[in-house]
Amino acid sequence: MKKITIKLLTFSIVALTCGCSYNNFPSLIGSSQDENVVVRSGSYEDAKGSNTGTFVGQKIIAFRQELEQIKISHQSNTEELKRITKNIAANATQYNNTVGSIESKLQIGTTPGNPNLYNMLQQVQNNVQTMSMNANALNNLSVKVANNATSTAYLVDSIRAAFNISGAVDEDHRQLRSLQNEAEQLLITINSINNEINNDSNRQQQFLISAQDQMSQLNAAIRVGNFKSSEPIIKAKSKPVLFGTKDASLKKTTDNNAFLTSKPLFIAKFNHDNISYKEGLETAVKAAVNRKSNSIFEVIAVSNINSAAKAQQHASKIFEEIVALGVNPNNINLNAKNSPQTKTAEVWIFVR
Numbered sequence: 001m002k003k004i005t006i007k008l009l010t011f012s013i014v015a016l017t018c019g020c021s022y023n024n025f026p027s028l029i030g031s032s033q034d035e036n037v038v039v040r041s042g043s044y045e046d047a048k049g050s051n052t053g054t055f056v057g058q059k060i061i062a063f064r065q066e067l068e069q070i071k072i073s074h075q076s077n078t079e080e081l082k083r084i085t086k087n088i089a090a091n092a093t094q095y096n097n098t099v100g101s102i103e104s105k106l107q108i109g110t111t112p113g114n115p116n117l118y119n120m121l122q123q124v125q126n127n128v129q130t131m132s133m134n135a136n137a138l139n140n141l142s143v144k145v146a147n148n149a150t151s152t153a154y155l156v157d158s159i160r161a162a163f164n165i166s167g168a169v170d171e172d173h174r175q176l177r178s179l180q181n182e183a184e185q186l187l188i189t190i191n192s193i194n195n196e197i198n199n200d201s202n203r204q205q206q207f208l209i210s211a212q213d214q215m216s217q218l219n220a221a222i223r224v225g226n227f228k229s230s231e232p233i234i235k236a237k238s239k240p241v242l243f244g245t246k247d248a249s250l251k252k253t254t255d256n257n258a259f260l261t262s263k264p265l266f267i268a269k270f271n272h273d274n275i276s277y278k279e280g281l282e283t284a285v286k287a288a289v290n291r292k293s294n295s296i297f298e299v300i301a302v303s304n305i306n307s308a309a310k311a312q313q314h315a316s317k318i319f320e321e322i323v324a325l326g327v328n329p330n331n332i333n334l335n336a337k338n339s340p341q342t343k344t345a346e347v348w349i350f351v352r
Helices: 002-023 055-108 115-162 170-224 278-291 308-324
Strands: 037-040 043-046 266-270 297-303 332-338 345-351
Touching: 055 115, 055 170, 115 170, 170 266, 170 278, 266 278, 266 308, 278 308, 278 345, 297 308, 308 332, 308 345
Parallel strands: 297 332
Antiparallel strands: 037 043, 266 345, 297 345
16 A cells, blocks of 8 residues: 555656646746746746836936837938949949840941930930939938948947946946947947948049040040041050159149040049048049950149149059059049149049
């Protein structure tokens, strides 16, 4: 009889133990419960922390709401950037395809003023207008992203200041540290996307300038039916010259009528130190080389008397940077122009 009683008691203990493991112990393979819910002292609580009821606790609630609003705005800006970038890529593809078709026809020659080519040129004009719209869209987006960065930076400062408020409990400081880390990470992301937008905007602006110049050349070539009969924009010299070398034959022109009147491929204005122009220069040069592998580049230092040395120094540097991009030095000419109206040192680049 005692053996039977012991067996029944053992069975009951095993059954109770199994019941506990199924109902109260967490599963090793996960749970269907929300991951943001944890168990504290037998009750459920948000992992981000509960309201402690202190003054700092109320500030934390306000900080959290502001941070969530910035996140929503940041997500919207990110999606808008994706839409703009996609539009830029599609428009650039269409532009390059249309320009390629026009150039192919002009290379072999066609009738002067071919209406079919003029229709295609109208499509190119539409693409150029879209480039301008995309550039404006990027500029507008940059303003919104910059505002988010300012708001986030202010929020980070406010969170840091809250650590010094009297009357907080340990839980308040735990939540403040979590908020501070989250806000700082968001600020890094916002600044990163802002830099991306600014770079995209600069590239789009430079490509727009190049496209406008190319469209003018195509219009002139269509008018005569080929490229050969159209006048070159720049008369290339046989050898490049470098400022600062004793054998450099520097050409300076003070006659405005003698200065090149066509639209430049690229302009860099050095009105302050650390001007960021390299990405725009690279985009413009590669676009010109892709259109015509043996393009001739005219690099011109534009300045008044006081800024001549600075302009020539920057022009020499840009000459070297164009060579570093793979352009034959013999296809680059380095000149200068005195312009009393120019307030600072500038470098203008033309291409043919």
